[in-house]
Amino acid sequence: MSKQFDVVVIGAGPGGYIAAIRAAQLGFSVACVDDWKNEKGGPAPGGTCTNVGCIPSKALLQSSEHFEHAGHAFKEHGIDVAGLSLNLEQMIKRKAGVVKQNNDGILYLFKKNKVTFFHGLASFTGAATAEGYPLTISAPANESISAKQIIIATGSNARALPGADFDEKLILSNTGALDIPEVPKKLGVIGAGVIGLEMGSVWRRLGAEVTVLEGLPTFLGAVDEQIAKEANKMFTKQGLSINLGCKINKVTKGDNNVTVEYDNAKGEANTAVFDKLIVSIGRTPNTNGLGADKVGLALDERGFVAVDHDCKTNLPGVWAIGDVVRGPMLAHKAEEEGVAVAERMAGQHGHTNFNTIPWVIYTSPEIAWVGKTEQTLKAEGVAYKAGTFPFLANGRARALGDTSGMVKFLADANTDEILGVHIIGPMASELISEAVVAMEFKASAEDIARICHAHPSLSEATKEAALAIDKRTLNF
Ligand code: FAD
Numbered sequence: 001m002s003k004q005f006d007v008v009v010i011g012a013g014p015g016g017y018i019a020a021i022r023a024a025q026l027g028f029s030v031a032c033v034d035d036w037k038n039e040k041g042g043p044a045p046g047g048t049c050t051n052v053g054c055i056p057s058k059a060l061l062q063s064s065e066h067f068e069h070a071g072h073a074f075k076e077h078g079i080d081v082a083g084l085s086l087n088l089e090q091m092i093k094r095k096a097g098v099v100k101q102n103n104d105g106i107l108y109l110f111k112k113n114k115v116t117f118f119h120g121l122a123s124f125t126g127a128a129t130a131e132g133y134p135l136t137i138s139a140p141a142n143e144s145i146s147a148k149q150i151i152i153a154t155g156s157n158a159r160a161l162p163g164a165d166f167d168e169k170l171i172l173s174n175t176g177a178l179d180i181p182e183v184p185k186k187l188g189v190i191g192a193g194v195i196g197l198e199m200g201s202v203w204r205r206l207g208a209e210v211t212v213l214e215g216l217p218t219f220l221g222a223v224d225e226q227i228a229k230e231a232n233k234m235f236t237k238q239g240l241s242i243n244l245g246c247k248i249n250k251v252t253k254g255d256n257n258v259t260v261e262y263d264n265a266k267g268e269a270n271t272a273v274f275d276k277l278i279v280s281i282g283r284t285p286n287t288n289g290l291g292a293d294k295v296g297l298a299l300d301e302r303g304f305v306a307v308d309h310d311c312k313t314n315l316p317g318v319w320a321i322g323d324v325v326r327g328p329m330l331a332h333k334a335e336e337e338g339v340a341v342a343e344r345m346a347g348q349h350g351h352t353n354f355n356t357i358p359w360v361i362y363t364s365p366e367i368a369w370v371g372k373t374e375q376t377l378k379a380e381g382v383a384y385k386a387g388t389f390p391f392l393a394n395g396r397a398r399a400l401g402d403t404s405g406m407v408k409f410l411a412d413a414n415t416d417e418i419l420g421v422h423i424i425g426p427m428a429s430e431l432i433s434e435a436v437v438a439m440e441f442k443a444s445a446e447d448i449a450r451i452c453h454a455h456p457s458l459s460e461a462t463k464e465a466a467l468a469i470d471k472r473t474l475n476f
């Protein structure tokens, strides 16, 4: 006898668990199914983000930054550290603890919101009946359930390089990259995207010699060109070897190392031998075991679940959100879609604004942006004004001892509406929120320039960059 719910959410990543909670808040009876297992085989809700993504990467970024500061930056502050050493086992253990706190937090939230959680793989078994869509759940739950409304939030997996499958010992996806037991002497990274730069930074700070091989001739093509250029300069100065325009020809595993044969940007043949190789060349949507064919769920040509603007699939009552559908693969985008879908199911007008989704790369300095880049505005023929302000001229940044980078505003030349904000520098991940709020409210650069910002704070650089649009900075 199958258990019936109003709504079944498949996947408890940031998209799925948030959708389940919002649906429960709106009065639906909700089940959420997730198959992620912790070390002991128990449930580990939170998906890629919590288990092998956002959370553990940020834990290691923080720990490795402390290590680097203790070794290099403290001296300038008058703090001498004698006998500094790395306890990598403890660093990894702490990261695992942070992950577990988040897993447990989600189980608590399910209880609090009366969401029924099932641990196992959920699969469609056939077309909808009067009871809704029938689903089976594998062990350990071993259940049959059904619902008229289904939210698919099954996420994504790391894309492998053809001929170089992940073994998570020598050739690492994000999963292995977060769990290297010993700092590799030579670390190779294929792909200078978000994961490559974040994980490359972690292991460089801990002592690895890191070589990044990127296929495209441009560095961080989606980032504003001025900011990307600055980032390339800074990361190279820190010691990351960033090689653009590389064509990977062959990856060969040895007993304890990996050999990568590639052509560099000039077309010259190169061979590099690494102790470990991280492959971070993007992610693919995950519909494994979902039974899409059994129910006639349409996928697009790239394997994503096909959805319209409102996250509706081709099946009535079946929705899909997050990494498994089009759009940026970001946790907060998945969450926004989850809330919007739950509200649409309840007859409300849930909304996701793709123009104001912030992006953050958690390197040091951090890179964060929202809206359009200068190169996009140029390509679109939009008349714009640009204003920048360097952290070098910000009192709080000087006190922190971190004056790298800048804030950059782009505003419509005629209306002064903010079209994009780009930040490279300390706490960019936090500073970008002000720009997101401003753009949501269709603010002008003048609006930000007229708002009182606390002194001394990094946010004053945001105000000054808005003033720079009109060439009237006060501190530069
Ligand atoms: P997921 O988080 O992938 O969750 C899907 C869940 O569904 C998984 O638990 C999966 O096991 C489960 N599942 C799949 N199929 C089934 C099934 N049939 N039955 C039951 N369960 C199933 N994004 C950010 O915004 N900020 C960051 O800082 C950030 N850092 C990242 C760092 C790394 C190293 C990586 C890899 C990603 C990072 N991301 C970050 C991206 C972010 O993790 C994803 O965008 C986000 O996890 C997508 O959420 P989701 O809910 O769509 O899917």
Ligand code: NAI
Residues within 6 Å of the ligand: 161, 190, 191, 192, 193, 194, 195, 196, 198, 213, 214, 215, 216, 246, 248, 280, 281, 282, 283, 328, 329, 330, 359, 360, 361, 362
């Ligand atoms: P990515 O799309 O950010 O970068 C992949 C890079 O690999 C690109 O620069 C691409 O040109 C390059 N590439 C592709 N094929 C290649 C090849 N054969 N040889 C050499 N280079 C090649 O993907 P990444 O880093 O794997 O991350 C996946 C996604 O996860 C990100 O796009 C992002 O959505 C999410 N993420 C978000 C984070 C954040 O918000 N801070 C952190 C980490 C991941």
